[in-house]
Amino acid sequence: xxxxxxxxxxxxxxxxxxxKRLLSFFLDWAIWGYIAYGAVxxxxxxxxxxxxxxxxxxxxxxxxWPVVVVSTLELALLCRAFxxxxxxxxxxxxxxxxxxxxxxxxxxxxxxxxxHISIVPLGLGVWASPKRPWHxxxxxxxxxxxxEPEVRTTPPPRWYATGWGMMALFLFxxxxxxxxxxxxxxxxxxxxxVGKPVRLWRGLVRPDFSYLIELDPWLNxxxxxxxxxxxxxxxxxTVFGVAFAFPLSFLGARNIMATGPIxxxxxxxxxxxxxxxxxxxxILWALIFAIxxxxxPFAGTLALFLHTIAALGKLYSEQIEHIDPGxxxxxxxxxxxxxxxxxxxxxxxxxxxxxxFTLYRWDIxxxxxxxxxxxxxxxxxxxxxxxxxxxxxxxxxxxxxxxxLIVWALDYISGRVREKIx
Amino acid sequence: xPHLIVDRLTKIYERGKVLALDDVSFTVEKGEFLxxxxxxxxxxxxxxxxxxxxxxxxxxxxxxxxxxxTALSPRELRRVRRKIGMIFQQFNxxxxxxxxxxxxxxxxxxxxxxxxLLGKFPKEDxxxxxxxxxxxxxxxxxxxxxxxxxxxxxxxxxxxxxxMQEPDLLLADEPVSALDPATSHSILQYLEQMNRExxxxxxxxxxxxxxxxxYGSRLIALKDGRIVFEGLPAEIDNVKFKxxxxxxxxxxxxx
Numbered sequence: 072x073x074x075x076x077x078x079x080x081x082x083x084x085x086x087x088x089x090x091k092r093l094l095s096f097f098l099d100w101a102i103w104g105y106i107a108y109g110a111v112x113x114x115x116x117x118x119x120x121x122x123x124x125x126x127x128x129x130x131x132x133x134x135x136w137p138v139v140v141v142s143t144l145e146l147a148l149l150c151r152a153f154x155x156x157x158x159x160x161x162x163x164x165x166x167x168x169x170x171x172x173x174x175x176x177x178x179x180x181x182x183x184x185x186x187h188i189s190i191v192p193l194g195l196g197v198w199a200s201p202k203r204p205w206h207x208x209x210x211x212x213x214x215x216x217x218x219e220p221e222v223r224t225t226p227p228p229r230w231y232a233t234g235w236g237m238m239a240l241f242l243f244x245x246x247x248x249x250x251x252x253x254x255x256x257x258x259x260x261x262x263x264x265v266g267k268p269v270r271l272w273r274g275l276v277r278p279d280f281s282y283l284i285e286l287d288p289w290l291n292x293x294x295x296x297x298x299x300x301x302x303x304x305x306x307x308x309t310v311f312g313v314a315f316a317f318p319l320s321f322l323g324a325r326n327i328m329a330t331g332p333i334x335x336x337x338x339x340x341x342x343x344x345x346x347x348x349x350x351x352x353x354i355l356w357a358l359i360f361a362i363x364x365x366x367x368p369f370a371g372t373l374a375l376f377l378h379t380i381a382a383l384g385k386l387y388s389e390q391i392e393h394i395d396p397g398x399x400x401x402x403x404x405x406x407x408x409x410x411x412x413x414x415x416x417x418x419x420x421x422x423x424x425x426x427x428f429t430l431y432r433w434d435i436x437x438x439x440x441x442x443x444x445x446x447x448x449x450x451x452x453x454x455x456x457x458x459x460x461x462x463x464x465x466x467x468x469x470x471x472x473x474x475x476l477i478v479w480a481l482d483y484i485s486g487r488v489r490e491k492i493x
Numbered sequence: 494x495p496h497l498i499v500d501r502l503t504k505i506y507e508r509g510k511v512l513a514l515d516d517v518s519f520t521v522e523k524g525e526f527l528x529x530x531x532x533x534x535x536x537x538x539x540x541x542x543x544x545x546x547x548x549x550x551x552x553x554x555x556x557x558x559x560x561x562x563t564a565l566s567p568r569e570l571r572r573v574r575r576k577i578g579m580i581f582q583q584f585n586x587x588x589x590x591x592x593x594x595x596x597x598x599x600x601x602x603x604x605x606x607x608x609x610l611l612g613k614f615p616k617e618d619x620x621x622x623x624x625x626x627x628x629x630x631x632x633x634x635x636x637x638x639x640x641x642x643x644x645x646x647x648x649x650x651x652x653x654x655x656x657m658q659e660p661d662l663l664l665a666d667e668p669v670s671a672l673d674p675a676t677s678h679s680i681l682q683y684l685e686q687m688n689r690e691x692x693x694x695x696x697x698x699x700x701x702x703x704x705x706x707x708y709g710s711r712l713i714a715l716k717d718g719r720i721v722f723e724g725l726p727a728e729i730d731n732v733k734f735k736x737x738x739x740x741x742x743x744x745x746x747x748x
Contacts, residue, residue: 407609
């Protein structure tokens, strides 16, 4: 017989595990490291602070490293004491005093200096007394779990008015500013260069439909013919993709596979394979298959097919994970076997969303079919890239009009069908 | 020998280390209508689910007609489960399937899997489904999708599903908590009918003491996973009531 646990409903809930404390602290420290980097990056625009090379690598003189380490550490400790700590907030912790989250400045300051004898010497005060670390004892404050009900009669501040909220906003601003510089946003060029692709604009607004139905002798294909080819590529890839994704999706659903360690292993492997195959773009698969089976629509179809299995498999699996567990319970209780539970409690719940996803996927596949042609996948994309290489913009325009019409039509149809079934 | 023996049943939910059932023992005779009462979270649902092992007990035994359910292999367990009907607070119907499909699901334990996977049920099961639906007054709704029905109707479909199992024992997990008082009585009357006419032993978790008094032949009260009262419904007086539900509680009646 199992050992009788304590009568309490859970282990001491007030105890914050050491790992959580450490992680939150290092998060805060890392955040200040990031801010320091950002500061150097921008200060360099006005006067030289430190060398940042083309790849964004920062080089500091040897003497400067200790300064950076100590100053970021101090700032992180200050943040933790004065409620600007994102690290603790992200882990669901907050600094509190007897059930409220607004300790006095004096106590916060005491928390700050006490950290120097408790945390700075490699966390001595936390190791020595994990339940009540020294700095918490000395200041009378303590880290507690959110959302511990707070004793207050005034409404709590909005998130952006809290210390951690301001910190998060500041970090977001810094990141956007860094991103703006790193991606080389150049607004002047955006405005002044608008007329440069004038031949392209002209071609696009005056499309040349001479090969709409008639075959282009160089390509031995017409726009309508290639469009039909693309739609069929997408159709085949979708239908065969579904045939494989449907059974695999059960293996990739946690609630179905959580029967034991082997089940969980299969679940993990299936999801892992889905993710790997999904993260490799169709165009790369097309590259492989164009060599494997030769250039043409078949290579493109195979590429779309593989990507469809992975993408639909993941969506399907998630759908299975979100089913109502009630019917599963009820059907299990009747003495049904596992397969019968799937057939009578799981599948009826997932068919309509599966249909919706599948139609949506067909949509995506038609659009992707145009791109896989770039590396020899066949279909309308072949015409697109051929005319584009010839700088024959009016014909490119005609192809784009064709693609737009087909995608719009499919979008409309699948939208209507989805409305009906969900 | 009693119909059902529950012996020192304990359930600890690993996640959160919650002690849901603490050394629960009792017996049920054939043909009883046993009512379980207690606050939400007192362990009623867990107890019912431990009996047909929808929830795996941490320790203890459940014995039905001499068969130790807690010691069965998955295959044997399925054979025992088909004789234990169950109805639920949220009805647990497959909402997108028809009423008939939901009712036929009650036969899954009897029909071989290859047949059911093709959706083919024997003719006599279709007849049985019609009789079950007729009994709960829903024959004309046979081909309606389950989510088109009202709450009370859905629970009646749940009862029809349980009837299909031709059960010896019926577990009812707060079958009327999601229903209004009038519908509650109609549902419980179906259970009473099964109990009296078909001789089905009923274990029914209920919230309202007045319903427990009206339908139960015996009553067990749980608090924090332990049995705090066992006896006739009429024996519960104001003192006992406060013991079960806490000092603040006031009895609310459902007529």
